[in-house]
Amino acid sequence: MALLKVEDLRTVIRSRAGLVRPVDGVSFSVEPGQTLALVGESGCGKSMTALSLLQLVPEPAGLIESGRVFFEGRDLLELSWEEMRPLRGRDMAMIFQEPMTSLNPVLTVGQQIIEAMEVHGVARGGEARRRAIESLRRVEVRESALRQYPHELSGGMRQRVMIAMALVNRPKLLIADEPTTALDVTVQAQILALIRELQREEGMAVLLITHDLGIVAEVANHVAVMYAGQIVENAPAGELFARPLHPYTQGLFASLPARARRGHDLTTLEGRVPDATAWPVGCRFEQRCRYRWGTCARVAPAFYPADAEHPARCHLYDPETDRPMKGTPRAEQEQAREIIEGGVAS
């Protein structure tokens, strides 16, 4: 059974411009001990999805409209704030993108780690202190950091502290929202290695939210590609890298700087993500898609093939597709695969 199963999650935000729908029918699941990467460009709703899982969407503007989030079989969306509280930080922990601001500036590192245990009654006093030191040691932070304030630590150290805080209660699921985006490349690799190692030791599942395909290739077992509030492709990591189906995924791979050739312009995805206050009726990627035809603008695509391990939300893979010129996507796919394999080899 999946540890976390999200079904048709919809989150809305009321804004002056109207009702924004950053998460618009998202479904995925995370297996115990596995890493699912939620990939997409900024503004596609990844972070809002993560916050919705913990029911932490910013109030009062944000609201989870519908959907179900099963965690170990319980629907979290039916729980009240207070019922949800024991789960947060104990069964499912979250680390945020900004290690600079995610720690309280006026409390010491030790106070904050110990608090994570105290609020759940896991440990207190000397025992809590001992475990705080132990968790700091696991993330390779010296013990003396316990008495230090966040501003006295570097960005990488702070993110390690955040991870130590998130892991101190040994959660079953870690939600990592762009955990390395704000960090230097060298520190990034360390943090990722650390998460992977801790995951192996603890048997913890990870929901990794990122826009960086390099990270996905390194740590993910399974990948869900998100675009404009929806998941557009869902596949085991190896499978996705070998055979990206959705034109958006293909575009993402093609535009990786590592794939670029010297002397040529970088490949980019033309156009912009549609406005979240008024999603298009048809396919949301239609405006930017090189394969588009009449149907795309009119009909929203479902997942095809519906039952397979690797579905994509694209009319191209509809068995009854009415696409005028058949065959082309396969050739494009081959080409994309070549590019990717070339990139992976390098």
Add this chain to the structure above:
Amino acid sequence: MLSGWLLNIIPLAIVAALVTAVRRASRKPLWAEAIRRLKGNRVALIALAVIGLYGTVAFCDSIAWRDDRNAPLLSLVDRVFGRPQESTYSAPLAIRTFGEPMPRPLLGKHWLGTDGTGQDVVYMTLKGCRTAMIIGGFTLLIATPLALFFGMLAGYHGKTVDDAIQYTYTVLDSIPNILLLVALLMVLGRGLPQLCVALGITSWVSLCRLARGETLKHRGREYVRAARALGVSHSRIMMRHILPNLLPVVVIATTLSFSGLVLSEAILSYLQLGVAAGTGSWGNMIDASRLELARQPVIWWNLAAASTALFVLVLAFNVFGDALRDAIDPRLRS
């Protein structure tokens, strides 16, 4: 009535609490930085020294004991600055009473003369320090928790709670302060504690507004979201995470409003609504000088002493409050 030595514990406890608070704060990064900046500001240090001087006088006036069972309770100030009571007014450094057809020789030397009841003016002015400090300090002790509690509740929870609290303090704020004070003092009666309560009720609104705004700002911060993601409860987030972050602005605001409270005591005394006539207070002295100024020749020393004492304290608090603000948040300086 509390016995003498028990009353002495209160000022000692206050001083101990102040010292502990400052020492603990000096270990926190934000405060340590502010203290370092304050140390470089000479005007602020002078202002702080002046406040400290007033505080010391108030403290000495609060430490009191009896020489024997039947002797009156005398404070340190009473013992050092107490002068023999004369029959009526006398000019500064005079040797005879003032304004009487047959001036009588004085019993002692009075640097700033005596008032209508023959009390030494220096002594009365010093007695006013304690009253001023109690009014400022205890009023803030009442108003600050009230303001923080409601301000944080409104800012953190928003929606209905916010509406209710905002409505309450807006209504309270729309009644002219002096009118509300007069009404409250009519109900509560005259006296130092009553005055503190009344001033507390009328002065918490601006701080509450400030606390609400700051809480609103901090509520959206990443660290609050991170705390929520760790399963920290609302009340604990408010008390442990947001409150310490509000303290700098609260300290600035209370320091600046201290002087306003001392001033309102003077105004209320002028309206015969201040502390009881027997309690030495600058307000009462200024009130008494209304008639003295109409006399010929004018009796000025009473008014001069009280208003100078008041002016210097208010000035010191304002200067120090501004310096504290600069020290805590240098960005505000522009």
